[in-house]
Amino acid sequence: MPHGNALLYCAVNGIANNTNGIGRQTKTFLATLAHHHPRLTQAAGPFTPYLAVPEPGPATWGYNPADLAHARQVVEGLGGRVIALPYDTHRPMWRPAAWQALSEQAATAARGLARTHERVLAIGVDTPFAGLAHSVQPGERIDVLLALFSTAQITERPQPDPDRLAWEQDALSAASRNTHIWVAGIGTYLTRHLQQGYGLDPGRLLPWPSGLHLASADLTAPTAFYAEQTVRSFGIPTDRPVIAAVGRTDHTKGLDLLIDAVEPLRDHVHLAMIVVPTDDDRAALLTRYQARAAELQLSATLIGRYSRTLPRALAALPATRVMAVPSRGETLANIVFETGLWAQHHGAIVLAPDRDGFPEQITDGHNGLLYAPDTPGALTSGLRRALTLPDQQRGQMRENAHRRVHAERDAATHLATLLTSAWRPAGQKLDKLVGHPLPDARTPRSQAPTSTPAPRETAS
Numbered sequence: 001m002p003h004g005n006a007l008l009y010c011a012v013n014g015i016a017n018n019t020n021g022i023g024r025q026t027k028t029f030l031a032t033l034a035h036h037h038p039r040l041t042q043a044a045g046p047f048t049p050y051l052a053v054p055e056p057g058p059a060t061w062g063y064n065p066a067d068l069a070h071a072r073q074v075v076e077g078l079g080g081r082v083i084a085l086p087y088d089t090h091r092p093m094w095r096p097a098a099w100q101a102l103s104e105q106a107a108t109a110a111r112g113l114a115r116t117h118e119r120v121l122a123i124g125v126d127t128p129f130a131g132l133a134h135s136v137q138p139g140e141r142i143d144v145l146l147a148l149f150s151t152a153q154i155t156e157r158p159q160p161d162p163d164r165l166a167w168e169q170d171a172l173s174a175a176s177r178n179t180h181i182w183v184a185g186i187g188t189y190l191t192r193h194l195q196q197g198y199g200l201d202p203g204r205l206l207p208w209p210s211g212l213h214l215a216s217a218d219l220t221a222p223t224a225f226y227a228e229q230t231v232r233s234f235g236i237p238t239d240r241p242v243i244a245a246v247g248r249t250d251h252t253k254g255l256d257l258l259i260d261a262v263e264p265l266r267d268h269v270h271l272a273m274i275v276v277p278t279d280d281d282r283a284a285l286l287t288r289y290q291a292r293a294a295e296l297q298l299s300a301t302l303i304g305r306y307s308r309t310l311p312r313a314l315a316a317l318p319a320t321r322v323m324a325v326p327s328r329g330e331t332l333a334n335i336v337f338e339t340g341l342w343a344q345h346h347g348a349i350v351l352a353p354d355r356d357g358f359p360e361q362i363t364d365g366h367n368g369l370l371y372a373p374d375t376p377g378a379l380t381s382g383l384r385r386a387l388t389l390p391d392q393q394r395g396q397m398r399e400n401a402h403r404r405v406h407a408e409r410d411a412a413t414h415l416a417t418l419l420t421s422a423w424r425p426a427g428q429k430l431d432k433l434v435g436h437p438l439p440d441a442r443t444p445r446s447q448a449p450t451s452t453p454a455p456r457e458t459a460s
Contacts, residue, residue, distance in 0.1 A: 005047040005423055006117035008083075010106045010132070011125040012093070015082065016056035016068040019276060019306055020248055021334045022126050022149060028411050031213035034074045036412040044419035050080040050113060052106045059089035061279035062306065083109045092280065093128070096167045103131025107142075114141045121422050123147055123184075127164065130171035133181050143422060145206060146175060147184040153197050154329040154356060155252045169198055176201035182422070184208040189357040190331045208418040210332045211411030212341070218308060221344035221402075222316045230313035231272070236301045241269045241321045241387055244314040244348060246335050248276040249285035254326035254353075259289060261326070261379035263296045269321075269387070271300040272314055274307060311335065315342035322369075322386035323348035325358070326379060332357045337409055340367065340401035349389065349397055351382045367401035 013019060014026025033040075033049050041047060054060065056068050072082050085105035087098055106129060110122040120142045124132040132144045151168055152160035172194060175181040183200060185191050185207045194200040212219060222230075228238055236242070243262060247253035255275060262271050271293065277283035286304045293300040303310065314320055315338070323339045336350050336358070343349075352358040353373035362368035371382035389397070 004117055005045060006050060006080075006113040006120045007047050007419070008050045008052055008106070008110050008113060008120060008122040009125065010052040010085075010102075010123060010129045012054055012102075012128050013061075014067075015051050015053040015071045016060050017062035017064055018067055018308075019062040024334050025149065025210070026125065028211065028213045028216075029415070030071060030074045031216055032411045032415050033078060035213065035215065036415075037078055039412060040416050040419060043416040044423050047419065047423075048079045048117065049075050050083060050109075051075055052083045052085055052109050054093065054102060055084045055086050055089070057089070061093075085109070094280070096163050099128040099167065100131050102128055103135045107132060107135035110136060110142045111140060119143070119423065121145060121419070126150070127152075127168065130168060133171040133174035133178070136180065138178060138180050140180075142180065144181045145184055145208075145418075145422070146171060146181065147186070147208065148190070148194070149186060149210070150190070150329070150331045151193065151197070154193065154331060155250075157252075157329050172198040172200050175204045182206045184418075186210050187332050187357055188360050193331075206418060206421050207414075209409070209414050210334075210337075211409045211414045212334075212337055212405070213411050214341075214406060214409070218312060219338065219341045221342055222312060224316070224318050224346055227313040227316040227318070227347070230309060231317050234301070234303060234307075234310055236272045236314075237270055237299075238317065238319045240299070240319070242272050242314070242317060242319045243269050243322050243324055243383060243387075244272045244311075244317075244320050245324045245326070246274045246311045246314075247327075249278050249282045251282070251285070252328045252330075254328045255289060256285075256292065257328075257379060258324050258326045259292050259296065259298070259300075261383060262298055262300075264380055265383060265387070266296065266298045269299070269383075271298055272303075272320075273300070274303045274310055274314075276306045277304055311338070312342045314348070315339045316345070316347040318346045320348040321389075322383060323350045324379075324383065325350060325352040327353065327356075328373075330356050330358065332361060336361045336368070337405050340398075340405040343398050344402040345398075347398070349386050349394055350401070351386050353379075365397075367397055367404050 011026045014023035051071055085102050087101050110120050113120045122132055122142055123145045125147045126149050130146055136142050136144050152164040175183050183204050185205045187210055195202055245258055247255050275286050277286050290302050315323055325333050339348055339350050350368040352362055354370040355373050362370055364370040369382055369386055371378040
């Protein structure tokens, strides 16, 4: 006899590894379940959470057994389990053939859950699981939510991969045609982009704004002493103004643009960049960035490994004047929200290009700074602007950033709203999230371990 609902969260990153923003979204999801499951069930009714992940192991980029153990601990404590999805580990994962295999395996898992639960909501996180739109059929008591956090049109400008474009278009077209498929409303810019760029029916959107587990210990503002000790432990000097940046070795992150933009300021600042190598040929960008920084004779430290500790310390370091996010294409950048929390008392102001989702995150001069990305020299000018802000104005901007994140980015509220909108009885009114730009959705038919040690936090 089926009992309660099932929530199947399908993700490539964040369960057995944690290497990018999508991984952080999954960590946020896990923390929200761990700390707010009673609140969620009160809002949406009883449900059991499950996780589907590509079969974990050495072939997994950034595989971390502790991450997997944490994920299992969370969902098994709530009656669910982690479901391993077999795939060809000898071939690259970032290709439509692998995505199709993973989506079909996830659909099979959802069908199994439908035999023991009243309804199943299968959330396909980002591009690899967009194939759920085809793999799940009407009448199976399974609703699908495609949670795309970006698209090829955004991250692969100016020449997006045609195979990825076709994969995304097919999935979003299926969502527009089928009443059991929904698309997550992550933010204003992305929803508009999906409608205009892919022809998505706006009636297929369910609101699920990008959020954070605001009570997580690793999102609290560290003391100045802790920040300085941590930064120094990575070999980064703190005796001059610091320009910080965090990203992976991906052309779209624009870290090469930042290196060149710092050159006119090289006598006055230190550039501290965390550049996480990917698991493919893009990893060679780290060597190129290091060579370019040396060629320009910059005072620079490039950290070529993932760390959850260092970004927090850099953002809160009193010497850090700016957290630069020079992306060529971005829906919503986690580092913008996180810096708003970490730099509450001292540290960085965020500087980002006035494009894509950044104006949704930053109001220029209020909680951060924006620059015109297509104007020559604008990034350097933006850095100068950040470096010369009066202390009082910097403090007010940090306060505004912190307040805005807390007001708009509570992941528990967002998940409760999503589940209620997906599972509410027909005709029941759904209250719109305060300040959320999406219209009310139609009624459907049918904190983890970190890897880098750091000094104990001590009062400054």
